[in-house]
Amino acid sequence: MNAKIYRSLYRIRRVEEEIGKVYPTDKIKSPVHLSIGQEAVSVGVCLALDSQDIVFGTYRGHALYLAKGGNLKKMIAELYGKATGCAKGKGGSMHLIDVAAGVMGESAIVGTTIPQAVGYAYALKIKRSSSVVVSFFGDGAVEEGVFHESMNFAALKKLPIIFICENNFYAIHTHQMKRQANPKIWERVKSYGISSERIVGNDLFKIYQHVGNAVKALRSGKLGPIFFECTTYRLKEHVGPNEDYYLGYRTREEAEPWLKNDPLQKLALLIKSKNRQEIEKEVEKEIVEAFAYAEKSPFPKGSELFTEVFKD
Amino acid sequence: MKRNLTYVEAIREASDQEMDRDKSVIVFGLDVDDPKAIQGTTEGLLRKYGAERVFGTPLSEDAMTGAAIGMALAGFRPIHIHIRMDFILLAMNQLINIAAKYNYMYGGQINIPLVVRSMIGKSWGQGAQHSQSLYSFFMHVPGLKVVAPTTPYDAKGCLITAIRDNNPVIYIEHRILHFQKGYVPKKLYTVPSGKARITVKGKDITLVGISYMQIECQRAARYLEGAGIKAEVIDPIWLSPLDIDTIVASVNKTGRLIVVDNDWTTCGAGSEIVSMVLEKLQGKRVIKVRRLGFAPVTCPPTPPLEKLFYPDGRGIASVAFDLVKGGQSKWVPDEQIDLKEIEFKGPF
Numbered sequence: 001m002n003a004k005i006y007r008s009l010y011r012i013r014r015v016e017e018e019i020g021k022v023y024p025t026d027k028i029k030s031p032v033h034l035s036i037g038q039e040a041v042s043v044g045v046c047l048a049l050d051s052q053d054i055v056f057g058t059y060r061g062h063a064l065y066l067a068k069g070g071n072l073k074k075m076i077a078e079l080y081g082k083a084t085g086c087a088k089g090k091g092g093s094m095h096l097i098d099v100a101a102g103v104m105g106e107s108a109i110v111g112t113t114i115p116q117a118v119g120y121a122y123a124l125k126i127k128r129s130s131s132v133v134v135s136f137f138g139d140g141a142v143e144e145g146v147f148h149e150s151m152n153f154a155a156l157k158k159l160p161i162i163f164i165c166e167n168n169f170y171a172i173h174t175h176q177m178k179r180q181a182n183p184k185i186w187e188r189v190k191s192y193g194i195s196s197e198r199i200v201g202n203d204l205f206k207i208y209q210h211v212g213n214a215v216k217a218l219r220s221g222k223l224g225p226i227f228f229e230c231t232t233y234r235l236k237e238h239v240g241p242n243e244d245y246y247l248g249y250r251t252r253e254e255a256e257p258w259l260k261n262d263p264l265q266k267l268a269l270l271i272k273s274k275n276r277q278e279i280e281k282e283v284e285k286e287i288v289e290a291f292a293y294a295e296k297s298p299f300p301k302g303s304e305l306f307t308e309v310f311k312d
Numbered sequence: 313m314k315r316n317l318t319y320v321e322a323i324r325e326a327s328d329q330e331m332d333r334d335k336s337v338i339v340f341g342l343d344v345d346d347p348k349a350i351q352g353t354t355e356g357l358l359r360k361y362g363a364e365r366v367f368g369t370p371l372s373e374d375a376m377t378g379a380a381i382g383m384a385l386a387g388f389r390p391i392h393i394h395i396r397m398d399f400i401l402l403a404m405n406q407l408i409n410i411a412a413k414y415n416y417m418y419g420g421q422i423n424i425p426l427v428v429r430s431m432i433g434k435s436w437g438q439g440a441q442h443s444q445s446l447y448s449f450f451m452h453v454p455g456l457k458v459v460a461p462t463t464p465y466d467a468k469g470c471l472i473t474a475i476r477d478n479n480p481v482i483y484i485e486h487r488i489l490h491f492q493k494g495y496v497p498k499k500l501y502t503v504p505s506g507k508a509r510i511t512v513k514g515k516d517i518t519l520v521g522i523s524y525m526q527i528e529c530q531r532a533a534r535y536l537e538g539a540g541i542k543a544e545v546i547d548p549i550w551l552s553p554l555d556i557d558t559i560v561a562s563v564n565k566t567g568r569l570i571v572v573d574n575d576w577t578t579c580g581a582g583s584e585i586v587s588m589v590l591e592k593l594q595g596k597r598v599i600k601v602r603r604l605g606f607a608p609v610t611c612p613p614t615p616p617l618e619k620l621f622y623p624d625g626r627g628i629a630s631v632a633f634d635l636v637k638g639g640q641s642k643w644v645p646d647e648q649i650d651l652k653e654i655e656f657k658g659p660f
Binding site: 056085086087088089090091095097099104105107109112113114115116117118119120121122123124126127145146149150152153156307308309310311312 | 364365369370372374375376377378379380381382383384385386387388405406409410414415416417418419420421422423425454455457478479
């Protein structure tokens with residue numbers, strides 16, 4: 001199990017780092033919102049899901065896409081704008097999709113995929129499906145009206161949905177305390193009649209365990225929804241591959257505890273070094289192949305501009 | 313004896329027959345399951361299909377539009393009903409940023425079969441926020457289809473087409489049209505998207521009437537008959553995709569075009585139609601054009617001002633007369649009792 005988790009965490013971290021390396025070459029002409037620092041939430045949650053479970057995410061969605069089983073080659077090709085990308089180059093970094101893996105898309109508009117996840121859960125409920133939907137969003141999304149409308153409807157219809165609020169404390173450069181009168185998101189959600197819990201400090205194992213219990217409960221007929229606020233921390237700038245302490249809206253000191261508590265480094269200590277090296281070698285090979293695939297893939301033909309405006 | 317139904321009955325029958333045929337069709341929106349059942353258009357559906365497929369929603373236009381999209385992604389064909397077009401402004405993010413874009417943005421892998429039914433009001437003091445059409449907003453955006461049927465026949469056929477379409481369709485109903493009666497076959501049939509209909513044949517001038525203004529254009533044609541002018545009247549039915557070829561062919565024949573919109577003219581459907589016709593006919597034919605529509609103000613509820621806000625049959629005939637005769641006679645036909653506007657009664 002530890003090896004599986006380590007592989008997933010390491011893979012996401014290294015993919016993001018490689019994107020960061022390539023980014024200055026301008027081969028990736030798509031705004032990238034890297035997941036570095038926040039991987040543990042997606043990995044912990046998705047570990048508790050099956051492939052037929054459905055996730056909806058945000059523009060900072062690389063970790064979720066990969067943790068849920070999204071195809072890596074197609075993801076990198078999408079960032080390169082290639083025809084072989086997961087959305088044929090028409091989506092970009094903020095709109096990754098892998099229908100077979102249950103990744104149903106992300107949105108650049110904060111909060112926008114929450115009601116879609118709720119609607120999908122309504123559909124699963126009336127189909128009597130045992131699958132669940134997980135809706136990922138950040139602390140900024142809970143300030144949007146649609147968040148509250150969605151909580152109310154999900155609670156009203158008791159839908160098989162798990163909400164994951166990835167609270168990284170910042171909406172771009174503005175701290176949660178400047179935006180929310182009561183920052184206890186998980187507590188406010190309880191007022192909708194939703195079972196709600198806060199898991200602090202990128203605690204991957206606790207997230208896995210508690211979300212796992214929630215998934216089991218929903219599959220066995222317990223009424224949803226279930227809400228988790230998971231505190232985490234973005235280590236790179238809002239958009240792009242660099243650090244941004246120079247902007248002055250946050251300090252390196254603030255980031256220190258999160259760096260020390262890096263789930264990836266902690267997990268590395270739990271795995272025998274030989275196993276770890278094997279995992280790392282395999283992942284590195286996969287990443288090299290994925291970038292090579294993206295590099296050599298063709299761009300879409302000009303005629304693609306006009307296709308898929310409508311579905312026949 | 314032809315089977316006559318009201319527009320309301322035609323919508324209800326289309327919904328019922330499609331829900332019966334296809335279990336993936338679901339209907340929801342504010343007040344869908346209340347005793348008034350959206351002017352009767354959803355009456356009986358709850359009893360027949362149950363509360364999972366027919367339900368009233370919280371007052372959450374934004375989230376419920378998103379939920380409709382989510383249901384569509386999960387294989388359903390939702391019909392989301394808004395009793396006023398004005399309320400859809402609360403759902404624009406989901407319609408424009410998501411529904412219109414998913415098929416394209418995800419390379420054709422996921423699509424949104426969704427019908428958004430919305431009503432437009434007029435008269436009896438509907439006022440500023442119960443009278444807007446706004447369909448040009450949706451025409452502007454690639455990935456959305458827009459239909460504004462005028463007759464009960466088209467109301468049924470277009471709704472069935474919209475339900476079966478694999479894309480989001482904004483379906484616009486004018487409240488005054490709700491009471492119109494007309495021939496509606498019992499069987500299931502579709503009115504194809506992107507096809508206009510010539511409702512009155514003529515040779516002197518082309519009148520394109522959108523939604524309720526189709527009725528006023530037909531009245532205008534009758535008034536013009538009295539002045540010896542034969543107007544050709546066209547109902548575009550679908551605003552997106554728009555059957556511009558039928559309109560161009562007519563204007564190529566008549567040389568004169570008035571588009572009467574049930575909306576403001578600036579950046580409106582009428583502006584678009586006029587532009588497209590001019591583009592297609594420039595260098596081939598010199599034509600005269602006019603756009604008519606709402607006065608460029610907020611709709612007032614008080615009757616004397618509201619009357620001036622909307623074009624009517626006599627006013628359209630007056631503009632058409634001068635366009636045909638070439639002068640500025642300001643001729644206005646005497647009102648004919650049989651062409652008088654249908655009075656709309658409250659309380660809605």
